[in-house]
Amino acid sequence: MLRIAVPNKGSLSGPAATMLQEAGYRQRKDSRELVLIDTDNQVEFFFLRPRDIAVYVGSGKLDIGITGRDLLMDSGAEAEEIMPLGFAASTLRYATRPGGVRDVSQFDGLTVATSFVGVVVNHLAEHGVDASVVRLDGAVETAIQLGVADVIADVVETGTTLRNAGLEIIGEPVLSSEAVVARRRGADTTDPKVRQFLRRLKGVLVARRYVMMDYDIRAELVEKAVALTPGLESPTVSPLHDRGWVAVRSMVPTREAQRIMDDLDELGARAILTTTIHACRL
Numbered sequence: 301m302l303r304i305a306v307p308n309k310g311s312l313s314g315p316a317a318t319m320l321q322e323a324g325y326r327q328r329k330d331s332r333e334l335v336l337i338d339t340d341n342q343v344e345f346f347f348l349r350p351r352d353i354a355v356y357v358g359s360g361k362l363d364i365g366i367t368g369r370d371l372l373m374d375s376g377a378e379a380e381e382i383m384p385l386g387f388a389a390s391t392l393r394y395a396t397r398p399g400g401v402r403d404v405s406q407f408d409g410l411t412v413a414t415s416f417v418g419v420v421v422n423h424l425a426e427h428g429v430d431a432s433v434v435r436l437d438g439a440v441e442t443a444i445q446l447g448v449a450d451v452i453a454d455v456v457e458t459g460t461t462l463r464n465a466g467l468e469i470i471g472e473p474v475l476s477s478e479a480v481v482a483r484r485r486g487a488d489t490t491d492p493k494v495r496q497f498l499r500r501l502k503g504v505l506v507a508r509r510y511v512m513m514d515y516d517i518r519a520e521l522v523e524k525a526v527a528l529t530p531g532l533e534s535p536t537v538s539p540l541h542d543r544g545w546v547a548v549r550s551m552v553p554t555r556e557a558q559r560i561m562d563d564l565d566e567l568g569a570r571a572i573l574t575t576t577i578h579a580c581r582l
């Protein structure tokens with residue numbers, strides 16, 4: 301049985317559960333359930349604190365885990381990222397009061413508050429800066445107002461929390477994060493159970509990023525049309541009963557679908573349809 305760590309709370313837990321459900325796995329009905337066995341798929345899910353997941357995976361007690369890249373790097377555990385999952389995207393940024401220091405190079409002698417002590421200590425060392433680091437669990441933004449720190453390093457998505465706290469971002473991003481699949485460093489990913497799990501998640505990612513596009517086009521324009529919709533490998537072109545026309549079927553990136561439909565329409569394509577992809581294996 302494959303043993304998988306899944307976030308039990310916070311920004312990662314809802315999207316992770318949705319992705320696993322779309323990949324065909326059973327999900328817990330009650331958020332207090334700690335373990336769930338999906339016998340049909342031969343998988344055991346352990347619902348754990350996002351910050352602890354890298355530790356369990358790094359110790360080898362669990363085969364695979366879903367966590368944030370920032371949490372994985374901060375943990376110092378013997379675990380590594382094997383697949384980005386595209387949700388819970390954020391950046392770790394330094395911030396301070398307007399008019400304060402502008403960049404990490406000016407942090408000598410200052411105090412930095414953060415929940416990501418491992419990442420921040422490494423970042424300061426890389427820049428040869430001698431600053432103190434204070435570990436806080438959350439709501440780090442308030443540390444400056446209360447005089448606990450001069451600078452904070454915190455997770456930023458929209459920037460609203462920082463703005464509301466009267467702080468501004470300074471310097472370059474410390475780290476760009478998103479949800480990832482992690483495994484023990486160097487672990488065997490040729491294991492068929494692990495490969496099947498990764499293939500299922502990849503299928504969900506592709507199904508989310510692409511739509512299926514169908515259209516009819518005059519046979520002499522088909523080369524121009526397929527240049528607009530090259531598909532992942534090669535589009536399917538089928539003859540229509542009316543010999544002057546062909547039907548084309550191709551996967552296109554969801555974000556570009558409307559522009560491609562405009563371009564195809566312009567070219568003379570007709571009956572241009574897009575349909576969502578529910579699941580796939582490529």
Ligand SMILES: Nc1ncnc2c1ncn2[C@@H]1O[C@H](COP(=O)(O)OP(=O)(O)OP(=O)(O)O)[C@@H](O)[C@H]1O
Nearest residue numbers: 310311312350368369370371388389390455457477
């Ligand atoms: N507002 C946000 N938008 C996107 N990702 C976020 C946000 N806040 C945290 N994350 C990401 O979610 C992951 C989990 O963070 P964390 O464990 O702190 O959960 P949380 O969502 O902050 O919940 P809580 O602090 O209530 O436990 C991290 O990888 C972090 O980068």
Ligand SMILES: O=P(O)(O)OC[C@H]1O[C@H](OP(=O)(O)OP(=O)(O)O)[C@H](O)[C@@H]1O
Nearest residue numbers: 438439440455456457458459460461462
């Ligand atoms: O840039 P924004 O869109 O405002 O999002 C970023 C905020 O979201 C998270 O806070 P959370 O609500 O998890 O509280 P926490 O600080 O207690 O973790 C994070 O720690 C930031 O404070």
Ligand SMILES: [Mg+2]
Nearest residue numbers: 310438439455
């Ligand atoms: Mg948080």
